[in-house]
Amino acid sequence: MDFTVDRIGNSYTYTVQGTANFPDQTELNILAMRQLAPTDQTLEPKPTYSVLDYQVVQVQDEQWQGELTLRQLAADGSRKETWQLDQADLAMDVKPLDTVVVIATYTPLDQLTTLERILAQQGLKVSPDLLQTTLDGRRYLEIREVLDIPAASEVSERPEPYNGGWGTRHILIQEPPMPYQVEFPEERQTNRPADPKEFLY
Numbered sequence: 001m002d003f004t005v006d007r008i009g010n011s012y013t014y015t016v017q018g019t020a021n022f023p024d025q026t027e028l029n030i031l032a033m034r035q036l037a038p039t040d041q042t043l044e045p046k047p048t049y050s051v052l053d054y055q056v057v058q059v060q061d062e063q064w065q066g067e068l069t070l071r072q073l074a075a076d077g078s079r080k081e082t083w084q085l086d087q088a089d090l091a092m093d094v095k096p097l098d099t100v101v102v103i104a105t106y107t108p109l110d111q112l113t114t115l116e117r118i119l120a121q122q123g124l125k126v127s128p129d130l131l132q133t134t135l136d137g138r139r140y141l142e143i144r145e146v147l148d149i150p151a152a153s154e155v156s157e158r159p160e161p162y163n164g165g166w167g168t169r170h171i172l173i174q175e176p177p178m179p180y181q182v183e184f185p186e187e188r189q190t191n192r193p194a195d196p197k198e199f200l201y
Helices: 113-121
Strands: 004-008 013-019 027-038 047-060 065-067 094-106 129-135 139-148
Touching: 004 094, 004 139, 013 094, 027 065, 047 065, 065 094
Parallel strands: none
Antiparallel strands: 004 013, 013 065, 027 047, 027 094, 094 139, 129 139
16 A cells, blocks of 8 residues: 655645555545644643545555645635634634645454455555554554645735736637527518517617
């Protein structure tokens, strides 16, 4: 089980694609999160994390791929991380770390017994580096990668509105041609006399 993370152009979206020796349609959970530290030094520094994005992907031919968007669209049109969107409502006074952790996990409902049996038939076994255990004893697989991505600035990153926010209105988008031919009758289709309201004055 392995994966790589690549940024899509200059956007806030990252592609996460990897390999796994799992049966087809096996579901994996991928997520991106940032650790937050309290700015008040008198408080006990407990680890606090904000999940920036989350997606469920499926393995197909031992390959899988997903996308994670680290900054969401705010009401003012800017792009912010989820903890920044809720910061005012939750009265959060925290300082974000300049790293984002991308995690891929496999958490089967029937423990790992079925997967281990399938891998054993192929002469493979689960790597101890991937194996994790919850507090209640449930086993799951996890792999992570730490990326150097500074947090979004508190200053609005929305570009200055152009033309009052309407953009280039003088550039018209060409309409597609009509799929059918409209025929105009050469003669009136009724013998009803014209109403005075139909005339132009």
